[in-house]
Amino acid sequence: MNDGVLAAAAHQPGSWxxxxxxxxxxxIDVLVEAGHRVVGPQVADGAIVLRDxxxxxxxxxxxxxxxxxxxxxxxxxxxxxxxxxxxGPHSLKNFLFPPRDTLQRWVRVAGSWQEQAIPRDEPPLAxxxxxxxxxxxxxxxxxxxxxADYADPAYAARRDRLVVVAVNCRRAAATCxxxxxxxxxxxxxxxxxxxxxxxxxxxxxxFAVEVGSExxxxxxxxxxxxxxxxxxxxEAIAAARRVxxxxxxxxxxxxxxxxxxxxxxxxxxxxxxxxxDSLAHPRWDEVATRCxxxxxxxxxxxTCxxxxxxxxxxxSGDHVDRDRRWASCFEIDHGRMHGGNARPTTASRYRQWLTxxxxxWIDQFGxxxxxxxxxxxxxxxxxxxITEEVAAIRASSAPDGQPAAGHEPSPSPPDAPP
Amino acid sequence: MSNAISADDxxxxxxxxxxxxxxxxxxxxxxxxxxxxxxxxxxxxDGCQLQLLDAANRFLELAEHVEIDHFLEAxxxxxxxxxxxxLVEGSITTPHDVERIHExxxxxxxxxxxxxxxxAGGIQALRNWGRIDDFLSAVYASPQFIDTLATSTPIAxxxxxxxxxxxCPVDTTQLxxxxxxxxxxxxxxxxxxxxxxxxxxxxxVCVAVARGIPCLGPVTQAGCGAICPAHDRECFGCYxxxxxxxxxxxxxxxERRGTPREELARLVRSFNAWAPAFRxxxxxxxxxxxxxxxxxxx
Ligand code: SF4
Ligand code: SF4
Ligand code: SF4
Numbered sequence: 001m002n003d004g005v006l007a008a009a010a011h012q013p014g015s016w017x018x019x020x021x022x023x024x025x026x027x028i029d030v031l032v033e034a035g036h037r038v039v040g041p042q043v044a045d046g047a048i049v050l051r052d053x054x055x056x057x058x059x060x061x062x063x064x065x066x067x068x069x070x071x072x073x074x075x076x077x078x079x080x081x082x083x084x085x086x087x088g089p090h091s092l093k094n095f096l097f098p099p100r101d102t103l104q105r106w107v108r109v110a111g112s113w114q115e116q117a118i119p120r121d122e123p124p125l126a127x128x129x130x131x132x133x134x135x136x137x138x139x140x141x142x143x144x145x146x147x148a149d150y151a152d153p154a155y156a157a158r159r160d161r162l163v164v165v166a167v168n169c170r171r172a173a174a175t176c177x178x179x180x181x182x183x184x185x186x187x188x189x190x191x192x193x194x195x196x197x198x199x200x201x202x203x204x205x206x207f208a209v210e211v212g213s214e215x216x217x218x219x220x221x222x223x224x225x226x227x228x229x230x231x232x233x234x235e236a237i238a239a240a241r242r243v244x245x246x247x248x249x250x251x252x253x254x255x256x257x258x259x260x261x262x263x264x265x266x267x268x269x270x271x272x273x274x275x276x277d278s279l280a281h282p283r284w285d286e287v288a289t290r291c292x293x294x295x296x297x298x299x300x301x302x303t304c305x306x307x308x309x310x311x312x313x314x315x316s317g318d319h320v321d322r323d324r325r326w327a328s329c330f331e332i333d334h335g336r337m338h339g340g341n342a343r344p345t346t347a348s349r350y351r352q353w354l355t356x357x358x359x360x361w362i363d364q365f366g367x368x369x370x371x372x373x374x375x376x377x378x379x380x381x382x383x384x385x386i387t388e389e390v391a392a393i394r395a396s397s398a399p400d401g402q403p404a405a406g407h408e409p410s411p412s413p414p415d416a417p418p
Numbered sequence: 419m420s421n422a423i424s425a426d427d428x429x430x431x432x433x434x435x436x437x438x439x440x441x442x443x444x445x446x447x448x449x450x451x452x453x454x455x456x457x458x459x460x461x462x463x464d465g466c467q468l469q470l471l472d473a474a475n476r477f478l479e480l481a482e483h484v485e486i487d488h489f490l491e492a493x494x495x496x497x498x499x500x501x502x503x504x505l506v507e508g509s510i511t512t513p514h515d516v517e518r519i520h521e522x523x524x525x526x527x528x529x530x531x532x533x534x535x536x537x538a539g540g541i542q543a544l545r546n547w548g549r550i551d552d553f554l555s556a557v558y559a560s561p562q563f564i565d566t567l568a569t570s571t572p573i574a575x576x577x578x579x580x581x582x583x584x585x586c587p588v589d590t591t592q593l594x595x596x597x598x599x600x601x602x603x604x605x606x607x608x609x610x611x612x613x614x615x616x617x618x619x620x621x622x623v624c625v626a627v628a629r630g631i632p633c634l635g636p637v638t639q640a641g642c643g644a645i646c647p648a649h650d651r652e653c654f655g656c657y658x659x660x661x662x663x664x665x666x667x668x669x670x671x672x673e674r675r676g677t678p679r680e681e682l683a684r685l686v687r688s689f690n691a692w693a694p695a696f697r698x699x700x701x702x703x704x705x706x707x708x709x710x711x712x713x714x715x716x
Binding site for chain 1: 607620636
């Protein structure tokens with residue numbers, strides 16, 4: 001047994017360690033030297049975005065994000081630690097299921113078509129700073145793209161090599177409601193390493209690191225060769241575990257403060273039947289007076305997976321790429337089929353989105369399509385709020401789940417999932 | 419300004435395929451069997467024609483597959499029609515334009531408009547809100563020699579148009595896609611969704627949400643690649659109204675967040691001011707604040 005294996009054994013999954021904040025750079029270096037493309041949160045263009053990360057100093061030290069419906073603002077706060085912000089406009093989806101992908105390439109040679117291999121030489125990806133809601137979204141997208149009967153080869157290849165360095169949130173935006181969707185803020189699955197900052201803001205000098213996988217154990221062992229990876233006693237581990245649990249309690253206890261954005265929550269009790277029984281609810285027409293059918297909510301949503309596939313030929317017609325691009329149920333083309341359009345109105349498109357996300361998804365994948373990340377609320381240009389729409393439907397539906405009097409329940413079944 | 423979509427959306431869909439050039443009518447192909455293309459200019463800045471030239475590599479490739487028989491911006495040689503495909507830039511602003519567009523239409527099996535002028539009347543359609551005599555006397559020393567119409571109108575107001583390619587100017591990729599599609603007789607892939615899709619594709623941080631800048635992207639058709647937001651500017655609506663553009667909701671949101679109505683009216687009244695959805699909204703916004711007549715003084 002060589003040293004590396006011994007060291008990895010010492011950092012086995014489930015173990016906790018202490019990593020000085022300044023040693024985060026070693027983790028990045030280890031990942032880069034192992035050939036990874038490392039991405040992490042950074043301040044750019046007025047937001048905290050995910051982009052290539054070479055230096056730990058480039059993390060958003062001293063920056064916080066204020067989020068509300070249709071509004072995102074950065075606030076400089078010298079006391080803010082590198083991960084005191086929450087989720088921004090990007091998610092893991094941007095990297096694992098990128099906006100455009102070439103699936104196949106065909107060339108016509110002497111009248112017959114030949115498939116050409118597409119070079120798949122992207123480096124493995126490592127993401128630093130993923131949150132509990134991001135990991136839930138990852139699990140949801142895994143269930144869509146990697147199934148026993150069909151796996152998307154490009155997604156599966158990226159996912160298989162993905163390294164996740166997660167972070168336990170110690171702060172939530174007003175738009176966050178992972179506590180309602182029961183998938184956060186504590187990081188519990190789908191991570192290789194998870195960092196917790198036990199001390200407030202910039203004051204902390206070390207992270208508590210939880211090892212989540214063999215891959216994570218190997219990485220931490222490599223970091224330990226370069227710097228001290230300390231031990232954590234039971235008390236320190238308990239303190240680190242309390243960080244997201246305390247936040248979760250605070251999220252449940254949040255109330256509306258004057259002058260502050262309303263903290264979001266979503267009552268999921270019986271939500272599948274509530275929504276499917278409300279297909280003729282007048283709220284769909286009301287939200288359609290505000291909704292722009294602009295697609296932003298679906299494109300920032302870390303679980304939305306709709307895409308369209310089409311062929312792009314050059315002028316000679318001899319070179320054809322089969323391309324995939326993100327699509328959205330808010331696009332007119334999405335509902336277009338032979339003989340007409342299944343969803344010609346904005347009301348029908350918004351209803352499709354909400355009912356699929358929160359109800360149809362349960363039938364289709366056994367889980368909600370929503371992680372409570374709040375991105376769709378923040379990045380909707382007119383602040384349309386999924387939690388508010390559900391609350392409005394719930395408030396004006398009779399106890400048996402039927403819409404308020406005067407509106408016939410829809411005789412038709414819910415729209416088919418995409 | 420509809421990209422040739424049928425009004426009820428139950429028809430053939432956006433970009434109903436322009437009649438195939440390989441149709442059963444006598445094809446006007448040249449002697450080598452290549453489809454013949456002509457490019458015509460009306461009231462415009464030539465920017466869309468320049469986009470055609472700008473795609474230099476693709477343009478040369480294009481020239482291998484088609485015969486460009488009339489394109490005065492590029493070559494002085496002109497071969498008379500009929501043509502398989504006519505590309506029209508510019509709007510109709512003079513009585514002579516009205517006559518000429520009918521002649522052009524008669525010469526072209528498939529007629530496609532290029533850009534905001536041909537498709538919506540262009541920036542010069544701002545005259546439609548003014549008085550032409552005032553402009554004439556302000557600009558010209560001898561206005562009596564000017565023969566012009568009071569309005570600038572899109573080509574489709576005068577003749578049947580098979581497809582409208584949006585943009586100010588048009589995008590070269592869309593232009594090549596359109597020509598390719600016409601040549602093989604399929605529907606062009608020219609999406610009708612909002613500019614926001616392109617912002618999200620390129621990972622741009624939304625300027626409306628993160629900076630509070632009033633952006634027309636959510637109500638504007640994509641095609642430009644969302645260039646302006648990628649350079650910290652709002653979308654100016656160059657590609658005209660997107661499908662189902664909900665202007666009232668968007669401008670109402672911006673107004674409640676502090677953008678004055680006059681500024682919003684100016685925003686929708688630019689290159690595509692006369693496109694129906696933008697026109698109605700510009701008129702609504704400049705008709706004064708909603709409910710002034712019932713509101714009591716502060
Ligand atoms: S629906 Fe909205 S809150 Fe839920 S996962 Fe998607 S973007 Fe996040
Ligand atoms: S809900 Fe908001 S983000 Fe989504 S399509 Fe409507 S206006 Fe756009
Ligand atoms: S910057 Fe403008 S075009 Fe881009 S997403 Fe925001 S609103 Fe849409």
